[in-house]
Amino acid sequence: MIKETPRNIEELKKKANNKNSWRERLSAVNVLKEYDCKQSKDILARLAINDPVFKVKETAFRAAQALGVTSHGNPIYLGKGKKGNLVKGINKKLEKVRNSLPDDYSFEDFKSEFQKNIQAHMMFMRVLKKILMVGLKNQKQIYPIENKESKTD
Numbered sequence: 001m002i003k004e005t006p007r008n009i010e011e012l013k014k015k016a017n018n019k020n021s022w023r024e025r026l027s028a029v030n031v032l033k034e035y036d037c038k039q040s041k042d043i044l045a046r047l048a049i050n051d052p053v054f055k056v057k058e059t060a061f062r063a064a065q066a067l068g069v070t071s072h073g074n075p076i077y078l079g080k081g082k083k084g085n086l087v088k089g090i091n092k093k094l095e096k097v098r099n100s101l102p103d104d105y106s107f108e109d110f111k112s113e114f115q116k117n118i119q120a121h122m123m124f125m126r127v128l129k130k131i132l133m134v135g136l137k138n139q140k141q142i143y144p145i146e147n148k149e150s151k152t153d
Helices: 009-016 022-032 038-050 054-066 090-100 107-142
Strands: none
Touching: 009 022, 009 038, 022 038, 022 054, 038 054, 090 107
16 A cells, blocks of 8 residues: 555546546556545545446445545445346347347347347437427427517506
8 A cells, every 4th residue: 555646646537537438437446546645535435435337336445445435434335236237128129129030040130130220210219309309490480489578568
């Protein structure tokens, strides 16, 4: 354990705050856990409490525990990891593709059919969005928003 602030603390902060890459956050945690300083403890505590990826959260929790980090004087607890799929309703989509194929399908057949389904779904969503946008424009033309200042009592 090194009892000083890392030289690259600003870079580690950026990595720990990167919402697009859990691997970068995990990498930052693995470096920060070697340093016993206030900044690294604060970052580890925040990730241990708030990170959405359980692997990052757990690693930060274990590191924070080892450094004796608390949250407002209370010990930090590691909650349960979320269960289920990241994409809501993915099982139904996969089952629909599987049922549309013959019994002796290959992975490539499945992949191709799944991509077709996704593309059709995306096209449907784009068309629906356009319909809704046109509907909103027409509604504004039919029912214009009145200016409150122009009203006379």
